[in-house]
Amino acid sequence: MGRHREFRLDDALDAALQVFWSKGYEGTSFTDLVNATNVARPGLYSAFGNKEALFYKVLDRYQDRHLRFMSDALELPTASEVIKATLYGCAKIQTQPSNPKGCLVVNSAIVSSDEGEAIRYELAKRRDQCESALKARLQRAKTAGDLDEDYKPADLARYVMTVVQGMSIQAKAGASRKQLLAVADFSLRGLSASLTV
Template sequence: MGRRRKFDVEKVLDATLCVFWRKGYEGASYADLTEAAGVERPALYSAFGNKEALFRQALARYYERYLDFIPQALELPTARDAAMHILYRSAELHTQYPDHTGCLGVNGVLAGSDDAEPVRKALIEARAAGEAQLRERFERAINEGDLPDNARPDVLAAFVMAVLHGMAVQAKAGFSREMLEAVAKQALSTWPTHSATDSEKSSPG
């Protein structure tokens, strides 16, 4: 009986992550994945399960390794600081790797067949969780007096997510980091602030 081929699971996962990042879930073929991994299909799926299971593990690794700036941003002093950090770091990430631009989550959700529906739902749920974190951060900002009382945390969170997703699509289409940062700057120019009347109300005396 032949000996089973051994391989570095971490390196294989990183390699397949890049394939999914570049081609999306449905666009990544078994041939693409095994070629990038440098292992045969039986060994690949013996280690990770089927294609969907492999994608889910790659997505978890993507969040852990590449989106660590999001939890960091949520701890910044102001809501605007948090939004700015996320937008500018995303502009950097989306354009950092020429062979896989954009966002793995956004690229991966552009899948339409029935077979890909569980993956599409998983990505939608992941994005919804991220939006909920932003909403909670903005709610805290209102309670702390950082945002005006009439600010809408739910709308602000949806706005930031919409800009993020649009930037990811633009990066995939070839937009430069400089252009994405200009988009982020334009988005932040609409950030809600306290009016002079609000400041007078909050000032002592």
């Protein structure tokens, strides 16, 4: 009979999430993960595989636990509410006192090593999925007359995601929630002519 694991997978994933979120993918070593999870290297390999495999599991956990507000935002009735909820939600999660600052995906986005090519691709794919979902929602808003005819949903979605990613970089650099919410409000004022308020 095999030995029982002496750690909870959920606890180890939560600890790994905090490390990756704080240091990014390339900035996190396997030693960092061993120290954070209090699980010996063989135990982590056995449970999750290598660093890359563990990071994919962490990305899924991050999306399920911390980015759910984005899915909820897409269900709001107007384009204005969708964009406001997206920007405000990002400002809040990126400055949550109990978590590292910024966004896990953005913090990990700068992968320069050849070994990180798969990670770079995965992060780009997830960003594209998020932007595509927002674009589709804004296209529905345009069809419903809730978005100015001159606005292209693809351009507006890209703009919103660019603001979100910039806010993440600012949060990582120490910007406060109040400062990020001011950025969100400024962006919303700039869009007010094209959105139904």
